[in-house]
Amino acid sequence: MPCQNFDYTYSFNNNSGEIHEDRRKKIAIVGGGNWGSAIACVVGKTVKAQNNVFQPIVNMWCRDSRKPGDTTPSIADTINSTHENPKYLPGRRIPDNVIATSSLLDACQSADILILVVPHQGIPQICSELRGRLREGAHAVSLTKGISSCYENETIKMQLISEDIEHALGVECSVLMGANLAGEVADGKFCEATIGCKSLENGEELKMLFDTPNFRIRVTTDYEAVELCGALKNIVACAAGFADGLGWAYNVKSAIIRLGLLETKKFVEHFYPSSVGHTYFESCGVADLITTCYGGRNRKVAEAFIKSDKPLQQVEQELLKGQSAQGPPTAQDVYEMLEIHEISEKFPIFTSVHKVFTGEHGEKELYDSLRNHPEYD
């Protein structure tokens, strides 16, 4: 059995007793939350099935969030001893060949492919720790949902999280988005995903890494649209959650999903005019939107928020047990970007979702954002 720990992953002892370089690709998962643990369930199996391409041990970094003096085991220790992440993905077995660690460098330094699956807020620190420490030829794939921004000539410019990662790490970064709720993926239930890549070579390699008979992958180079579909769907899901909380009908929810998809398309076309239309028919488009609007955590948080008088943070704390919903911060980032570009009136649902969270909009304004949508002009 080759490579039992992090130091030996790049050499293995063949039958003749000689040490050979292992040219197979080494995988590291960066993130031990709900979705990171679910993707570990997939990748732990595919590396074994494709063992001529991938090394059989998958590294997995899990943040050690214990306070000083806390003597309970770290998440990494727990995963390595029980092959389960009881905090974020209870009841699902993470394959034995996924080896967790609390050390980001240990997990990533030897990796050829980094799977980044951490909340948006965690990206800068992780990238600054890894900068200049990765293998030559390494590339990344981001599963993180959100949008970013940067200053260019003193004006704020829209930026993708995958672009942040590329700039910070100096490696090509693809994205994987799609209709895949973590628990269902971990259970091996049928679902789909879309990989958006810059180079098809990396895209096809990632397809080999993720594709299984029950987790079907399609690859496109329209990576901006793929990533933005993944981010913006969380805003639409908040609108769907408000609709559920307010007891609105099926028709209204379908209209929210459709108009939300059109706002997503308009947003992508505004900031990335070279994007192509077919991406919205991919799993990252319409399918992910439907899954998230019916079964996701953003819907759930938004429904509870509008039905109660509690602050958003308290609702999240009660419902998500330490995880966060990306919809509200994404709605805020998007709203600020729309305001700077003076186009917020073209995006009434995105705008109203943000304003419901800030208390500026109520039921009537949200309803009017649908009824008076510019799509009907």
Added chain:
Amino acid sequence: MPCQNFDYTYSFNNNSGEIHEDRRKKIAIVGGGNWGSAIACVVGKTVKAQNNVFQPIVNMWCRDSRKPGDTTPSIADTINSTHENPKYLPGRRIPDNVIATSSLLDACQSADILILVVPHQGIPQICSELRGRLREGAHAVSLTKGISSCYENETIKMQLISEDIEHALGVECSVLMGANLAGEVADGKFCEATIGCKSLENGEELKMLFDTPNFRIRVTTDYEAVELCGALKNIVACAAGFADGLGWAYNVKSAIIRLGLLETKKFVEHFYPSSVGHTYFESCGVADLITTCYGGRNRKVAEAFIKSDKPLQQVEQELLKGQSAQGPPTAQDVYEMLEIHEISEKFPIFTSVHKVFTGEHGEKELYDSLRNHPEYD
């Protein structure tokens, strides 16, 4: 108050006592089922709001399905006396200016716009009764879901129901489709619809007739795609219902909706290559599909069918109280068309839905129609 009954709808007595021709458009609704009654709730109000364009009395034909000797009132009588259709749309008030009749000719002969909202099976008889009896310049709009066929040079050719109506009646026939469950429309809840028309002049007139602040209409000339979206979504909804009945996950249902939308698109492009892509983003496309897959009667019937050993007819009888689900016959019509054109393997979901209803496919084959979908090739 002008025009209190069918004989006087084309003249009214103005203040001077003279009889003048009323040039405003007269509306007739053909069909008194669930959806016909709901649309009567909308149109009864819009004709009043647009009383410079439309005559204020709307005729409504309701089939008299009483057996000989049955002395209970007809549906038309009941609607006229109670302003409610207790059989098909209980609890909703049909506006007083909608006047029902059991006579098809009485309802339609004076009409400028016929709203056809009857099951597919009823169309031929209605058209043959009305042929040559309509006003000059009249046009129609079909709300009926299904597909048809005709023989051309001894081969079966795909045909739209709106084309059947045009050929049979000799009038232009538009279509109205969209995400609108009848009960929610009748309640005045927000929803949307798409009109597919041949001439924009008729399309815009129909928009005036149907559009309200809570029932938002968009018009397109891509009428083939609009009509086929309306028909084929019922097959996809059956697949969604099977998924629900089998306890499959959110991800699977979203994949069914996405792949079903792509089969719909492929079907339209095969038979009507001039069709345009944007129609799938209209209410008749993605929104109607979602509504139907979550809240519609085809979903309900398919779910119950796959969970029981009962024949389809019995399930329909128990659940729909005399209404029928269009999904199963549409799946059969589509399957036959695909077989004749030797392309059924490109449409695994449409094909499998038909074969589940005939007993040729079970859970495994349906699941495989997703996992091995040509979309992943």
